[in-house]
């Protein structure tokens with residue numbers, strides 16, 4: 001995507017007003033963006049480069065920008081509650097997301113985490129129990145990243161608590177945002193490569209504790225963190241933390257799967273063989 005390029009119909013743009021209110025607008029032929037101060041014809045937006053100020057029929061000014069991932073996540077249409085930008089980047093680092101890494105994600109909700117990991121290069125299989133959310137996530141992901149990304153984004157309708165189809169794996173990573181991640185841990189162990197990573201986002205610490213309990217023994221380097229993000233007000237000599245902050249979103253629990261290891265696999269194979277002989 002080249003910068004300084006004009007906008008196209010079908011694209012989403014960010015309109016910023018003087019009070020820094022933000023509006024995400026999908027440009028359609030003949031469309032109009034309506035506000036308290038009349039409207040801006042979409043045709044006026046298509047004709048300009050990024051950074052231009054356009055004027056509504058009653059004189060309100062809007063700066064036209066391409067939305068960043070952060071803008072898009074905060075303003076896009078939602079079904080389920082999204083994971084906020086402050087947690088999205090740490091999840092990608094904890095899960096060590098990189099180009100070509102194969103990820104199982106569940107649930108996909110509104111697609112905020114999906115589009116972040118896809119942008120970091122992941123190849124995602126999503127398990128989502130609700131078809132309407134799966135469709136919403138796919139539409140959001142395509143709207144931000146384009147149709148081509150669907151080659152790396154396969155959302156299935158399914159209940160991750162019931163199991164992960166081995167044919168979908170093996171996976172390098174399992175990334176969870178659903179109410180009972182501990183129910184997915186045993187399934188993750190069947191489809192994760194040894195050394196693979198699981199990350200679970202949970203609003204409550206008891207969910208994190210129960211997940212950690214389920215990971216005991218077979219997982220290495222397990223940890224649970226929260227990310228605190230405090231903005232600062234900076235205006236000349238008036239420099240201080242913002243009065244308000246989002247004090248809580250969720251906890252991030254991560255661990256590396258030990259797998260079975262060659263020795264244990266061999267022992268199991270030998271035990272199975274011995275049992276077979278015994279049956280005969």
Ligand code: SAH
Nearest residue numbers: 080083107109110111112113129159160177
């Ligand atoms: N991370 C997403 C939000 C996920 S919200 C985002 O950033 O946009 C949690 C999602 O998990 C919901 O869409 C819900 O339908 C789904 N879900 C809940 N239980 C599930 C299960 N057992 N299997 C698959 N998906 C499930």
